[in-house]
Amino acid sequence: MSFGMRPIPGRLAHCLGLQAVLAWIRCAMIADWSDTVTHRWYRCSMLPYNLDHVAIAVENLDIAIDGYRTLFNIEVLYREVVADQGVEEAMLAVGGSCVQLLAPLNPDTPVGKFLATRGEGLHHLAFAVPDIIAALEHLKELDAELIDETPRIGGRGARIAFVHPRELTGTLIELVEVSGE
Numbered sequence: 001m002s003f004g005m006r007p008i009p010g011r012l013a014h015c016l017g018l019q020a021v022l023a024w025i026r027c028a029m030i031a032d033w034s035d036t037v038t039h040r041w042y043r044c045s046m047l048p049y050n051l052d053h054v055a056i057a058v059e060n061l062d063i064a065i066d067g068y069r070t071l072f073n074i075e076v077l078y079r080e081v082v083a084d085q086g087v088e089e090a091m092l093a094v095g096g097s098c099v100q101l102l103a104p105l106n107p108d109t110p111v112g113k114f115l116a117t118r119g120e121g122l123h124h125l126a127f128a129v130p131d132i133i134a135a136l137e138h139l140k141e142l143d144a145e146l147i148d149e150t151p152r153i154g155g156r157g158a159r160i161a162f163v164h165p166r167e168l169t170g171t172l173i174e175l176v177e178v179s180g181e
């Protein structure tokens, strides 16, 4: 009754042997192309691993927060004045990401000018990156137009940097350094 099973270990050994040979070939190929592969992996590590937040420019922070709370039951994680950027921001948790509401501290700030010309609405997308220095170096290698060549300090003391909207479909992109745990 077990005779029918006899060939199986042989086939298994053959398969494992084949797998070992294929693995060896893959290793040899990676060794030959080590520079390219390492470079590609380095590039991959620069990929944003999360949409940290979507930022909306608003005229009045209290009214905007009330709207999100009333319509969607979304609560505020924190509110903070970021004087350096001339805004008061409110971060609202939405699943694994956030909506960031930005109200200008005065009309002469970047968000104040944005509201004057474009009105309320989408202001920027923020990508979480594990290493903002490496991410900026990667963008500089590609000659991307950056607003910040070096990181500045954003809400909650996070290191952030902005990529110019001219670089990508008219959309302002923010990089936020966030640890990956």
Ligand code: CO
Pocket (backbone or CB within 6 Å): 053, 055, 100, 124, 126, 174
């Ligand atoms: Co932001």
